[in-house]
Amino acid sequence: MQELLAAAFAVSAALTTATAVVARRRRSATPAATALAGTCASLALWSAVTVLVHLDLPPVVHVWASYAAFVGVLGCVVGLYLLARTIADPHHRPSRRQVAVLTGVPGLVLVAVATDPLHHLFFRSTGYVGDPAHFSVVFGPLFWVHTAWCYGLLALAVAHLVRARRRAPAVLRHQITSVLVAAAAPLAGNVVNISAPDLFAGQDFTPLCFTVTALVSARAVLRQGLLGVVPVARAAVLETVTDAVVVVDAGGAVVDVNAAGRAMLRQARPDLPDPVGLPARSFLSARALAGLPGGYTRYALEYVPGLHLDVRITAIADDRGRALGRVVVARDVTEQVETRQHLEDQLALVERLRAQLAEDSVRDPLTGLHNRRFLDVALATELERAARQGSSLGVLTLDADRFKAVNDTHGHAAGDDVLVAIAGTLTAGARQGEVAVRCGGEEFVVLLPGADARAVHRRAEELRAACAALRVTVGGGALVRPTVSVGTAVHPGDGVDAASLLAAADRALYAAKAAGRDRVVAAGGLVAG
Numbered sequence: 001m002q003e004l005l006a007a008a009f010a011v012s013a014a015l016t017t018a019t020a021v022v023a024r025r026r027r028s029a030t031p032a033a034t035a036l037a038g039t040c041a042s043l044a045l046w047s048a049v050t051v052l053v054h055l056d057l058p059p060v061v062h063v064w065a066s067y068a069a070f071v072g073v074l075g076c077v078v079g080l081y082l083l084a085r086t087i088a089d090p091h092h093r094p095s096r097r098q099v100a101v102l103t104g105v106p107g108l109v110l111v112a113v114a115t116d117p118l119h120h121l122f123f124r125s126t127g128y129v130g131d132p133a134h135f136s137v138v139f140g141p142l143f144w145v146h147t148a149w150c151y152g153l154l155a156l157a158v159a160h161l162v163r164a165r166r167r168a169p170a171v172l173r174h175q176i177t178s179v180l181v182a183a184a185a186p187l188a189g190n191v192v193n194i195s196a197p198d199l200f201a202g203q204d205f206t207p208l209c210f211t212v213t214a215l216v217s218a219r220a221v222l223r224q225g226l227l228g229v230v231p232v233a234r235a236a237v238l239e240t241v242t243d244a245v246v247v248v249d250a251g252g253a254v255v256d257v258n259a260a261g262r263a264m265l266r267q268a269r270p271d272l273p274d275p276v277g278l279p280a281r282s283f284l285s286a287r288a289l290a291g292l293p294g295g296y297t298r299y300a301l302e303y304v305p306g307l308h309l310d311v312r313i314t315a316i317a318d319d320r321g322r323a324l325g326r327v328v329v330a331r332d333v334t335e336q337v338e339t340r341q342h343l344e345d346q347l348a349l350v351e352r353l354r355a356q357l358a359e360d361s362v363r364d365p366l367t368g369l370h371n372r373r374f375l376d377v378a379l380a381t382e383l384e385r386a387a388r389q390g391s392s393l394g395v396l397t398l399d400a401d402r403f404k405a406v407n408d409t410h411g412h413a414a415g416d417d418v419l420v421a422i423a424g425t426l427t428a429g430a431r432q433g434e435v436a437v438r439c440g441g442e443e444f445v446v447l448l449p450g451a452d453a454r455a456v457h458r459r460a461e462e463l464r465a466a467c468a469a470l471r472v473t474v475g476g477g478a479l480v481r482p483t484v485s486v487g488t489a490v491h492p493g494d495g496v497d498a499a500s501l502l503a504a505a506d507r508a509l510y511a512a513k514a515a516g517r518d519r520v521v522a523a524g525g526l527v528a529g
Contacts, residue, residue: 012211013047016040019218032086039079046072047207074106077150084157088164182216248280249325308337364438367423375437379498393491394448394456397505401483401517403442414474421472460486460520483518494523
């Protein structure tokens with residue numbers, strides 16, 4: 001019988017050792033794998049030393065094997081509690097107080113066990129009883145304190161699992177149920193073992209019950225997808241999306257990066273090693289690590305020259321509102337930015353062309369002066385302003401003298417040269433606010449805002465004299481000395497609207513022509529030349 005029990009505990013030790021190794025290899029997938037590995041390793045120790053109890057060995061070996069079993073017992077209980085907490089909340093991290101309790105109490109228990117031969121408060125007595133004889137112990141008060149603490153911790157673990165199952169999505173509810181059912185086995189076995197030790201002839205099957213719990217939990221964790229859903233979902237989502245995802249913990253260290261994130265980070269730092277575990281400030285901007293008052297922010301960033309990102313940062317916290325870190329998601333929007341910039345450039349070009357077209361539509365292509373279309377708008381605007389301000393407006397009409405003779409003698413190209421020279425004189429002598437226009441043929445108009453009759457006449461004479469001083473060399477080397485005749489009119493005396501004002505200036509121009517050309521005639525009759 002004892003050999004059979006020893007073999008059963010040896011199998012238990014082997015199974016839990018193998019499970020611990022497998023779980024440890026999966027620890028990068030989720031923190032729960034670490035708790036599972038610790039639980040199984042503790043249970044393997046407990047089962048291994050229990051093997052010694054059931055072998056035909058000296059009594060002292062049985063006594064110290066019973067004492068050593070408490071290392072595995074306490075490790076198994078603490079491991080199951082941490083496993084339950086991690087299943088309930090994958091982001092759970094024990095507080096300092098919890099760490100003190102989870103390590104301090106087991107430490108005190110182990111001290112009490114190690115010193116039990118001095119005080120016998122843990123085991124009142126140990127020895128062999130029954131037929132066939134088997135090793136048996138009588139429990140002391142400290143054992144019951146230890147047992148109450150273990151039951152309390154396991155009860156808390158079950159409570160967390162029950163609450164997690166109630167809130168869990170359907171995909172996880174079945175796995176949590178499996179763990180809850182498995183947790184009942186050691187509780188039931190240990191209660192029977194302690195309350196009715198003679199039922200199983202004093203044999204303690206608790207390690208075997210815990211082995212059932214460990215194996216069922218391992219199946220739920222490693223085969224049913226309780227922990228597997230994390231790497232599977234991560235591989236299916238994070239590793240296949242084109243958005244870069246960087247997870248930063250509350251201490252500012254990078255805890256996870258997907259493939260797109262690594263590629264993005266290496267564009268800024270080609271020499272960057274695996275970023276996980278490194279300070280995020282090494283390759284993320286201060287803005288990405290700044291405070292998040294609303295728990296979320298979004299902004300555009302040119303991460304490196306030519307790489308434009310749409311950055312979204314979300315704070316992550318546990319159920320109690322404690323900050324766990326942040327998730328930085330960056331989408332490459334370089335193509336959109338370049339497309340938008342290209343569109344903006346095209347729109348700017350269209351606007352420039354439109355403005356140029358609008359300008360060309362009111363410009364004379366030969367002389368560069370404004371044309372009659374512009375004159376109509378400008379004259380109406382200046383007349384409205386003069387009426388509103390009660391000011392005057394002067395109008396000069398200029399006509400090149402004997403222009404037909406120039407064309408007939410020297411050709412039309414020479415005539416164009418003369419018109420360009422006259423336009424240059426009007427432009428060079430223009431004063432603030434004055435507008436010079438070529439109306440067509442050899443006729444020009446100049447608007448003089450605010451000028452009265454005397455100022456208009458004086459300005460007309462200046463322009464006439466400047467034109468008379470021109471010397472234009474035309475094709476063949478001939479020299480042309482152009483002159484202009486000028487008619488003037490002043491608003492409102494000579495006309496209150498555009499048509500009457502221009503008509504008055506035209507009549508004065510005709511009078512200047514009739515009087516011998518190269519002179520100025522005012523609509524009021526004043527003649528100079």
